[in-house]
Amino acid sequence: xxxxxxxxxxxxxxxxxxxxxxxxxxxxxxxxxxxxxxxxxxxxxxxxxxxxxxxxxxxxxxxxxxxxxxxxxxxxxxxxxxxxxxxxxxxxxxxxxxxxxxxxxxxxxxxxxxxxxxxxxxxxxxxxxxxxxxxxxxxxxxxxxxxxxxxxxxxxxxxxxxxxxxxxxxxxxxxxxxxxxxxxxxxxxxxxxxxxxxxxxxxxxxxxxxxxxxxxxxxxxxxxxxxxxxxxxxxxxxxxxxxxxxxxxxxxxxxxxxxxxxxxxxxxxxxxxxxxxxxxxxxxxxxxxxxxxxxxxxxxxxxxxxxxxxxxxxxxxxxxxxxxxxxxxxxxxxxxxxxxxxxxxxxxxxxxxxxxxxxx
Amino acid sequence: xxxxxxxxxxxxxxxxxxxxxxxxxxxxxxxxxxxxxxxxxxxxxxxxxxxxxxxxxxxxxxxxxxxxxxxxxxxxxxxxxxxxxxxxxxxxxxxxxxxxxxxxxxxxxxxxxxxxxxxxxxxxxxxxxxxxxxxxxxxxxxxxxxxxxxxxxxxxxxxxxxxxxxxxxxxxxxxxxxxxxxxxxxxxxxxxxxxxxxxxxxxxxxxxxxxxxxxxxxxxxxxxxxxxxxxxxxxxxxxxxxxxxxxxxxxxxxxxxxxxxxxxxxxxxxxxxxxxxxxxxxxxxxxxxxxxxxxxxxxxxxxxxxxxxxxxxxxxxxxxxxxxxxxxxxxxxxxxxxxxxxxxxxxxxxxxxxxxxxxx
Numbered sequence: 001x002x003x004x005x006x007x008x009x010x011x012x013x014x015x016x017x018x019x020x021x022x023x024x025x026x027x028x029x030x031x032x033x034x035x036x037x038x039x040x041x042x043x044x045x046x047x048x049x050x051x052x053x054x055x056x057x058x059x060x061x062x063x064x065x066x067x068x069x070x071x072x073x074x075x076x077x078x079x080x081x082x083x084x085x086x087x088x089x090x091x092x093x094x095x096x097x098x099x100x101x102x103x104x105x106x107x108x109x110x111x112x113x114x115x116x117x118x119x120x121x122x123x124x125x126x127x128x129x130x131x132x133x134x135x136x137x138x139x140x141x142x143x144x145x146x147x148x149x150x151x152x153x154x155x156x157x158x159x160x161x162x163x164x165x166x167x168x169x170x171x172x173x174x175x176x177x178x179x180x181x182x183x184x185x186x187x188x189x190x191x192x193x194x195x196x197x198x199x200x201x202x203x204x205x206x207x208x209x210x211x212x213x214x215x216x217x218x219x220x221x222x223x224x225x226x227x228x229x230x231x232x233x234x235x236x237x238x239x240x241x242x243x244x245x246x247x248x249x250x251x252x253x254x255x256x257x258x259x260x261x262x263x264x265x266x267x268x269x270x271x272x273x274x275x276x277x278x279x280x281x282x283x284x285x286x287x288x289x290x291x292x293x294x295x296x297x298x299x300x301x302x303x304x305x306x307x308x309x310x311x312x313x314x315x316x317x318x319x320x321x322x323x324x325x326x327x328x329x330x331x332x333x334x335x336x337x338x339x340x341x342x343x344x345x346x347x348x349x350x351x352x353x354x355x356x357x358x359x360x
Numbered sequence: 361x362x363x364x365x366x367x368x369x370x371x372x373x374x375x376x377x378x379x380x381x382x383x384x385x386x387x388x389x390x391x392x393x394x395x396x397x398x399x400x401x402x403x404x405x406x407x408x409x410x411x412x413x414x415x416x417x418x419x420x421x422x423x424x425x426x427x428x429x430x431x432x433x434x435x436x437x438x439x440x441x442x443x444x445x446x447x448x449x450x451x452x453x454x455x456x457x458x459x460x461x462x463x464x465x466x467x468x469x470x471x472x473x474x475x476x477x478x479x480x481x482x483x484x485x486x487x488x489x490x491x492x493x494x495x496x497x498x499x500x501x502x503x504x505x506x507x508x509x510x511x512x513x514x515x516x517x518x519x520x521x522x523x524x525x526x527x528x529x530x531x532x533x534x535x536x537x538x539x540x541x542x543x544x545x546x547x548x549x550x551x552x553x554x555x556x557x558x559x560x561x562x563x564x565x566x567x568x569x570x571x572x573x574x575x576x577x578x579x580x581x582x583x584x585x586x587x588x589x590x591x592x593x594x595x596x597x598x599x600x601x602x603x604x605x606x607x608x609x610x611x612x613x614x615x616x617x618x619x620x621x622x623x624x625x626x627x628x629x630x631x632x633x634x635x636x637x638x639x640x641x642x643x644x645x646x647x648x649x650x651x652x653x654x655x656x657x658x659x660x661x662x663x664x665x666x667x668x669x670x671x672x673x674x675x676x677x678x679x680x681x682x683x684x685x686x687x688x689x690x691x692x693x694x695x696x697x698x699x700x701x702x703x704x705x706x707x708x709x710x711x712x713x714x715x716x717x718x719x720x
Contacts (some may be wrong), residue, residue, distance in 0.1 A: 165520075
């Protein structure tokens with residue numbers, strides 16, 4: 001397990017985070033810049049497990065929220081991270097012992113590292129998703145009945161809003177309305193937890209996992225022999241398709257990038273794979289058969305460079321590989337599938353666990 | 361000056377509040393019911409001047425916010441009033457010494473009375489508008505550079521949001537977005553003040569004023585001789601027109617009731633008066649000449665019954681009198697006219713103070 005995070009590890013971590021973004025999650029580029037600057041000016045961040053903390057210690061997860069396209073253009077000034085964590089501690093009348101990502105996947109993998117460095121606090125190696133999801137209530141903490149609030153939300157201009165809501169979907173609704181009024185993106189501290197709650201309910205080792213995924217994918221990109229096998233072994237993933245993009249329909253509506261991409265198999269033009277996405281890739285169907293679906297991770301990578309391709313980066317004629325990585329185990333329980341399974345996103349299909357039966 | 365407020369005074373106060381709503385402000389009916397119930401179960405409310413309190417004592421203004429049409433249908437459960445006042449005190453780490461209306465005009469004249477009774481706190485006889493205005497930043501406190509935040513906002517379901525913003529228009533923007541997400545109406549505690557700030561910057565005696573206006577108007581309605589003269593004397597107001605409605609154009613857009621009403625003079629059909637409104641009546645023009653404008657109060661009352669008519673209650677053929685009451689003095693300073701003069705509402709005209717030159 002990781003003991004510290006330093007500047008040199010950020011590129012691999014960002015690469016892993018991009019893959020775990022499953023086509024969405026927000027580009028980690030900006031988060032990497034912020035984390036690098038913070039690590040270089042404040043020193044390496046101590047990474048701890050929840051078990052290493054006093055069970056009653058306050059752990060504060062934090063993240064950016066908003067349309068990924070806006071996040072990239074409306075750059076945080078860095079003080080928001082410090083402010084939301086401190087505001088939440090103050091609201092609760094407790095000292096913050098550590099910070100944590102709520103989402104390891106996309107930009108929000110990197111954001112808590114910058115905050116940990118600035119605040120000189122340890123970073124807990126855990127999260128609430130181990131992939132990217134579009135909404136605040138899409139966490140294993142919701143499954144455990146843990147409220148997302150109090151939440152502290154801040155923008156780069158100095159506005160701060162604290163929420164206490166009756167349930168997590170209401171938190172998503174109220175927070176989202178303020179984010180839109182703030183101009184489309186903001187920073188939040190949410191789901192305040194005791195270290196004991198982190199240990200009991202969060203997904204452990206998410207940051208280590210993202211870093212290992214990134215290192216393995218980097219090896220693939222560098223052309224190391226058998227590197228793809230190594231990536232699939234550590235993730236228990238599979239390559240389910242190799243094809244080129246023959247159709248692409250993409251719309252940005254209500255703050256979501258929704259669409260469909262169709263791939264024709266590279267060796268067998270009679271085979272096609274259709275991937276449906278809403279910010280993240282959600283379902284992959286071959287001849288009406290579900291090959292993979294949310295909450296498993298459907299990852300599209302460039303066939304030549306092994307670079308993960310976001311839903312925004314898809315283009316006609318691209319040759320790609322489709323990898324599927326199994327989600328964290330907690331998501332496969334019935335309540336998990338109810339919260340983030342295909343039906344939660346409007347697809348009238350059942351979740352099908354990854355199997356070996358159909359070739360790539 | 362008032363010393364206490366009891367249930368028997370509520371009808372006159374509500375009548376005065378309706379006139380000071382200048383066509384908008386939200387129907388005081390619901391506020392009256394809530395205030396009556398609170399006064400009957402908790403006893404009369406002590407009414408104090410800011411001078412009677414310790415200069416450093418914390419005074420919390422509170423109000424309902426939202427579309428007036430929704431406020432009437434989405435009934436508060438009463439606990440929101442207590443909750444927002446207590447939440448704001450707690451956020452500031454201070455005991456609340458008294459509550460206050462921020463707006464004396466419409467429903468928000470009555471709401472703080474219910475809160476004062478429930479909380480067993482005195483009510484300060486002052487406000488920030490002495491009429492109704494549509495937005496949070498439309499207060500004499502904004503003129504004095506006093507922030508509207510921290511604000512505590514709550515709905516009837518148990519959701520609570522605390523805001524700290526960089527300026528008062530931003531407070532309006534963020535609060536409004538949450539009110540819409542909450543379903544269109546909510547309760548807030550805003551502009552936390554010391555008693556000294558109330559004394560220096562608020563409009564004193566607003567509740568007494570509304571009550572006296574209500575008593576005088578009630579006398580008019582009961583047909584007491586010379587009662588209308590009495591009403592105009594205490595308000596320094598004038599009747600500027602007596603006519604019947606010959607044209608009415610009204611739309612509800614973006615949460616505002618916007619429109620125009622045209623009156624033909626009752627004795628001289630060649631004379632017409634046009635009133636433009638956006639929730640409240642804002643400008644009154646005769647032959648292109650400004651007869652009255654915001655921030656002065658343009659009040660339409662039924663010619664027979666002297667009942668104030670809201671912009672929603674206007675109808676073709678109604679015979680009405682148009683009364684104009686001068687606004688509180690603080691609004692007539694250049695900064696006041698910039699914040700709430702005709703140009704602030706999009707009318708390309710200058711404010712003209714009420715004069716005697718044109719007959720009613």
